[in-house]
Amino acid sequence: MTLDETDKKILRILQQNAKLSHKQIGDAVNRSATPVYERIRKMEEAGVVKGYVALVDHKKVGRSLVVFTAVHLDRHEHDVIKDFEKEIVHAEEVMECYHMTGTDDYLLKVAVRDMDEYQQFIVEKLSRLRNIGTVRSSFVMTEIKHETAFNV
CATH class of the missing domain: 1.10.10.10 (Winged helix-like DNA-binding domain superfamily/Winged helix DNA-binding domain)
Structure with a gap:
């Protein structure tokens, strides 16, 4: 279009x-x-407009800890990649997931209540997925810019 x-x-x-x-x-x-x-x-x-949403303040709904979690798989076969993707979309803590180039295979944006909940996510959900190699976490201290609108 x-x-x-x-x-x-x-x-x-x-x-x-x-x-x-x-x-x-x-x-x-x-x-x-x-x-x-x-x-x-x-x-x-045409899929230009994919849907309509309400933008919610994550702190006001009890998800004040935002973490960018980089995941590197230990194997890169088609089935391994598709299995990871199929499972990660069901984790309610994961707000966004991107398949990346470079050192890490995936970048997850995770929003949770606190550090205990993040640890539970890592231990109970992420580490149970097959073929997880390494996981690196970067914690958001301050959100400087968050845009949802594209300049068209």
Whole structure:
């Protein structure tokens, strides 16, 4: 799907406040509600807009410790990689998981209540997965920037 300037304006608006009505968005881009609705529907169908979420303050829901956990697998066969990925998506502590190049195979963003809960995650969940080689943890001290919107 090719995005024109109106589509990009709509995306910028949606990323800032997805609760706006089609009329409100239309007013901002000088279109009526129906064409805005159609453009949004087309972007949803094309997968440009993947979904809508509420951004939640992790500290206010009891997940004040954020850890970036680098995982290196001891074997790199297809089945090993797919098994790890299949299992890690079920860990509720893992907020994000990326397959990486370089020294580490995966980078996990883990959000937990405290250090005890992180240790429990490492011991009871991560270490029980097959073929885990090394695990390195980096603890977030202060979040400086956290953006969810893309500049389109």
